[in-house]
Amino acid sequence: MSGYLTGVLVVLAFNVMAAYAVYLPLAAGQLNLGIAGFMAIGAYAAAYLTNELGWSMWAAVPMGSAAAGLVGILIGIPVLRTHGIYLALATFALGQVIAAVFLNLDVVGAAAGYPVTDYAAPGVVFACAIGVVLLMALISRTRFALYLTAVKSDATVADLMGISVRGIQVAAFALGAALAGFGGAMYAHHYSFIEAQHFNVLLSVFTVLYVLFGGVQTVWGPLVGAAFFTLVPELLRASDQWRYALFALFIIIFMALRPQGLVTASLFRLFRRRSKGASA
């Protein structure tokens, strides 16, 4: 594999992990606009463990993920009392606050950035991203995934059916945070350097865009969205200075044609029925 191709696929792998971190709460109707903050928690916590405490990367990365998940629970409980635009604002502010904390935290290099000693090769990053996709595919086959949709589409009815709406929302938010932390921890160990400025608002917003573009109705939407956003600008490289304009045009056209995202539940059922019809 060429260095260029490997580099692009590594970026894709990180974008896919981030996309699922946004997808989990969004599937339950909760927009987390501070996902970069949770990536930063995972990245810094894991890097600190390998650098300062001499932990192996294999223990530090899950720990970084757990740290982000724990913060997700602690913050999710109060923050998820808000809804819609207020939740978006609260998580947006949260992402900023977390980045600001790391920017000023001297033990992890503050504004100068933080080099990371242990290294995760591209193969490890790919394996992690594939693992995340498989895990998400597995989760999408459970009642938990069904309840995410139920809570999103009619929280009152879900509640009357005995489902703990708050429990599902907090779990989805915290699992998303843990996933973001996992991606962040891998990011730190692959690029061997992190700085707080990387985990900024644009990173959060772009990730949300992938997910909305791909669609939140099925588990494949985030994968398709992340792939589209990562690969299409690369494919348009030939047209050089026009590529971002072309890319923006694509997005506008697609969203006008498929406001629910590229991959929708009914699309899936249509395919399934076709393939059944063909085999019968």
Next chain:
Amino acid sequence: MSAPAPTATPAAAPALAISGLQKSFAGVRAIRDLSFSVPKGRATALIGPNGAGKTTVFNLVSGVYGVDSGSIHVNGVDVTHLPSRRRIRTGVARSFQNIRLMSHLSVLENLLVGQHVRASSLAALLTPYRLIPNHRWKREARAALAESGLEQYAEETVGALPYGVRKRIDLVRATLAGASVLMLDEPAAGLNPSETNALRDHLKALIARGLTLLVVEHDMHFVDSICENVVVLNFGEKIAEGPLSVVWRDPKVREAYIGTDEEA
């Protein structure tokens, strides 16, 4: 009307007991000092003109709204201040007048949501049942659909189905909670005659199985064929109670219905 079922002992608590219930919305008194009880194992109708407060009673019993005062007991358990989420476990489930299914999910998925109380452990939550062919939950949901002659819709997206079908799926979902008391809000509204007949057979089968029904319905022939007793509401107050044939001759009831442009 038939004699009381031999299984109903006098000491048994009613399936649903409502006492001194009051509810106002922004100063408008929607429910006024309402008391009635629903005996076990039978169907009772809650009737009255539009705006009388029938749906509000369902909303108070299921906990969508809190009461201003009064009490609600389900199978002898005081649920008045129980969080709405826990009430279904006391044995009361409901359907919705304005069908509240999750429209971009399939019929089967909607029914699985209805099963939640009987599959609510962490292990059940995380079982990848969709990977298991013919999983017990799916079999059960299909069987419930088949009972109402709706099995051909199992895999359909709910939003694409005709009104009458969705209306009956909303009912099937309510039955899947395993509740002993079902509150059905206008289950026959919008159904064509053959669907209404299918619904009647379905409800009779539920009663035969020992379930208790509280049915809000405008179609008096339908009410007469299912319910032994009716409770009549008008402006949030109970104005009559008893067998339909008796209640229907009550001048207060006649006036309540004629005083509005109600059908029936």
